[in-house]
Amino acid sequence: MYMPDQTFVVVQNLTKTYPAATVPVLQKVSFEVHQGEICSIIGRSGAGKSTLLRCLNALESFDSGSIQIGAAHLDQASEKERRAILKEIGTVFQTFNLLSRRTVLENILLPAEWSGIPKDKAIKKAVFLSEKVGLGDKMSAYPSSLSGGQRQRIAIARALITDTKLLLCDEFTSALDPETSLEILSLLRQLNRELGVTVVLVTHDMSVVREVSDHVIVMEKGEIVEKGKVEEILLQPRHEVTHTLVRGLFIKQLPNDILKRLVPGSFPGHVLIQLVFSGSSARQPVIANLIRQYDVPVTILAGSLDHLKETSLGVLTISIPNELAKVAQTLDHFKVHQVAAEILGYLPESIC
Ligand SMILES: Nc1ncnc2c1ncn2[C@@H]1O[C@H](COP(=O)(O)OP(=O)(O)O)[C@@H](O)[C@H]1O
Numbered sequence: 001m002y003m004p005d006q007t008f009v010v011v012q013n014l015t016k017t018y019p020a021a022t023v024p025v026l027q028k029v030s031f032e033v034h035q036g037e038i039c040s041i042i043g044r045s046g047a048g049k050s051t052l053l054r055c056l057n058a059l060e061s062f063d064s065g066s067i068q069i070g071a072a073h074l075d076q077a078s079e080k081e082r083r084a085i086l087k088e089i090g091t092v093f094q095t096f097n098l099l100s101r102r103t104v105l106e107n108i109l110l111p112a113e114w115s116g117i118p119k120d121k122a123i124k125k126a127v128f129l130s131e132k133v134g135l136g137d138k139m140s141a142y143p144s145s146l147s148g149g150q151r152q153r154i155a156i157a158r159a160l161i162t163d164t165k166l167l168l169c170d171e172f173t174s175a176l177d178p179e180t181s182l183e184i185l186s187l188l189r190q191l192n193r194e195l196g197v198t199v200v201l202v203t204h205d206m207s208v209v210r211e212v213s214d215h216v217i218v219m220e221k222g223e224i225v226e227k228g229k230v231e232e233i234l235l236q237p238r239h240e241v242t243h244t245l246v247r248g249l250f251i252k253q254l255p256n257d258i259l260k261r262l263v264p265g266s267f268p269g270h271v272l273i274q275l276v277f278s279g280s281s282a283r284q285p286v287i288a289n290l291i292r293q294y295d296v297p298v299t300i301l302a303g304s305l306d307h308l309k310e311t312s313l314g315v316l317t318i319s320i321p322n323e324l325a326k327v328a329q330t331l332d333h334f335k336v337h338q339v340a341a342e343i344l345g346y347l348p349e350s351i352c
């Protein structure tokens, strides 16, 4: 269960430079993850996301800073304490890393064997988990006879066998098709809720973030540049990197003739603005008031319903004349009414 007042992972000023590298891969990285939440770390390729995740499960060392997981400090722990902490951490990767000569159940059992959990207890747990991940009827099957989605389900069950409290996932849906990806994300959410496991996942895919995250951390060049609740990050991105990553997530295809004429720089003519209405803003006549108060001639180009987790969103693309004062008034109006507004581009001549 997501417990907003209890932190489970506390990372402070984590800094690391790879041997022979000229710049640090992690620079004073600090963040907290609450007990029972799903926290996503996003960023462009090379930002340091995987390195950070590998520091959390001690596959990687770091130069300075601290990592606290539960009550234990990873950097101050004795070897015995360290093993106990690491037993409570499971990791799932993009490649499933299953043993082909072992059955589904035997694969799930592997970490239990390594950490010396009594066999009968481990088998009971493995059966329970294989049912939980939807492979109850495949326990004796071999990975080669299963689909990518089913293999990732085995990997998830395997990561949870040692009474795991923290699940780390690195691009774990990247090898799957979009539909299977959604099924795996929904499974992750279900396991997170039912078992109370805290999840930190790394991805470059915004649709993953939007499906499951409670909080989002944005990384760029080894630093955290933005962090917040998923709604804030996706609907009101502040940093340029976040903007770039999030752009397109809610964009519904505009007619081709408009897309072809759209230019990025400000241009006399029309400006196209994408609006995302959510919560109370969806129930107010924000557009009607804009027309009435500021006399802005609004053309509606496209509209649809979308979702962010369980919340419905209205997504609307409008065009208005590109006149400096009117555009400023319009953007201000949307800001006041908490409608996320983003300029998509400019149309050099009238489209009406
Ligand atoms: N084992 C390593 N040794 C040296 N450099 C590495 C190693 N792993 C990653 N790097 C470098 O560190 C930077 C961050 O990599 P990584 O953590 O994999 O980023 P991300 O997961 O965000 O793509 C990259 O420039 C990468 O080339």
Ligand SMILES: [Mg+2]
Pocket (backbone or CB within 6 Å): 049, 050, 051
């Ligand atoms: Mg990576």
